[in-house]
Amino acid sequence: MSLLEIADLRGGYGEVDILNGVSLTLEAGEIVTVAGTNGAGKSTLAKAIVGLLPVVRGVLNFEGQGILGLPPELRMARGIGYVPQVANVFPSLSIVENLQVVGGVANQKARMGELLDAFPALAQRRRARAGSLSGGERQQLAFARALMASPRLMVLDEPTAALSPKMVADAFERIRALPRFGVSVLVVEQRARQSLAVSDRGYILDGGKVAMSGAASALLSDDRAASLYLGRHAGR
Amino acid sequence: MSNFPQLIANGLVQGLFIAMAALAITLAFSIARFPNAATGDVMTAGAYTGLATQSATGSLILAGIVAIFTGAAISLAADRLVFRKLAGRAVVASLVASIGVAFVIRAVLGVTFGLSQLVYDIPLTRAKLYWGVRLTPLDLQVAGAVALALALVFGILHLTPIGRQMRAVADDRDLARVSGVRPERVMLALWMISGGVAGLAGMMLGIKTVVEPELGWSMLLPAFTAAILGGIGSPGGAVAAGLLLGVVQEMSTPFVGFNYKLAIAFAALLGVLLWRPSGLFGKREGVR
């Protein structure tokens, strides 16, 4: 049984479908990249998984159970964490409050301690308002917030978009480490090459459909994927 | 000839009522995301039920509790019957609906309590001089009660889990939901607090002035002004702006006369909208 199973998923924000039949699976312990050009529907797919897309039809199973009818807060309670592309922290809440506000955490104090240990930059400024944080700190807080309830799947929408080049590498390292803590990852990325490099498999979306998919290494060496979707090979 | 400390003191007392109404409005705006024009008439309802309770039992404390519960109950009912059904539609739809709710509340109050002016039966007390400012003990009691209520609301917002959830939903509803915050619970808390604050504000204003059908409605413009001046969605800003507006209105009366108080409120509103669109105390960080 796959951790996440998506079949013929369609839907969007109103009358017009943005997703035109997406099929995708993610096994427990995997990191899977979803790449694609601007407007391909990557963020829309992420929203469909976490429950924020207004119109969705098709199959969406998490741990073998259909979750399409569940509101976002109950999908989160089932074990799906989400870091949106923009607006991924509560700006007027402090760092600590951003973590405390997460619902359904068994031992809140202990869990918060763990996460603040894992993100020392946050621990130093725990009373600071999230709105005053730098891009990198904000991203760390968004990660910590999403990890607060110990999810089994993290859906990350362009986690490196707002980061400086040096911090991008750190962020991918952090993502690579997640499966060791029992967290599988679906990561939407513009930096497809770097993302595939830490992933097991990848999907490339185009026009709301899966255009290509396969092992990350295979996609990275595929000429068609390279020329159409991933930018030129580094060496060429 | 005018005594400025006296005007400031009067303005602050007046400003407390504006502050409470503005707080009720700004909370609803930041969480339910529409300007609730029924707030004024929820105040009126609190003034009437408080008065009825006081004349039946003689207890002002009990009257205050009843006024708070009245405001909360009406607001919860309006949410359940009307506002909730319009969530997700254009803001104007909710605004117009809230005006409708306001008229329904006023009609029910009119049928129940009549249309004539009523007063709280409170023994008149002699004003005393405090540092050259003339205030009645009643003024001080009302101000104390309002200050207590404001402190309680801010305590809830900043020190309790439900308050934290309310502020999270105000920041970003979708992010709150994917963080496991249940919107129904937050809406329940919002309408209880916003309605309770309005109900109590109405009763306090009724004690200070007279209870009549337009009591709350006539507070709506200054209250909206304060909510905007304070930076819409900022509870602290709304309270500060409410006090400021009360003082500005009082200070201006020697110059422009009592009848132009509202014009002063409007002028202040226009000035701030043109000069600082995010309000006097608006949030620093930009929109996303």
Ligand SMILES: Nc1ncnc2c1ncn2[C@@H]1O[C@H](COP(=O)(O)OP(=O)(O)OP(=O)(O)O)[C@@H](O)[C@H]1O
């Ligand atoms: N809130 C919305 N309401 C209506 N249409 C939307 C909304 N958000 C996105 N869209 C549309 O859906 C399509 C896919 O957008 P989406 O954000 O999923 O793309 P993306 O692949 O994430 O692109 P990017 O790389 O720019 O983030 C676009 O045509 C976009 O205009």
Ligand SMILES: [Mg+2]
């Ligand atoms: Mg996107």
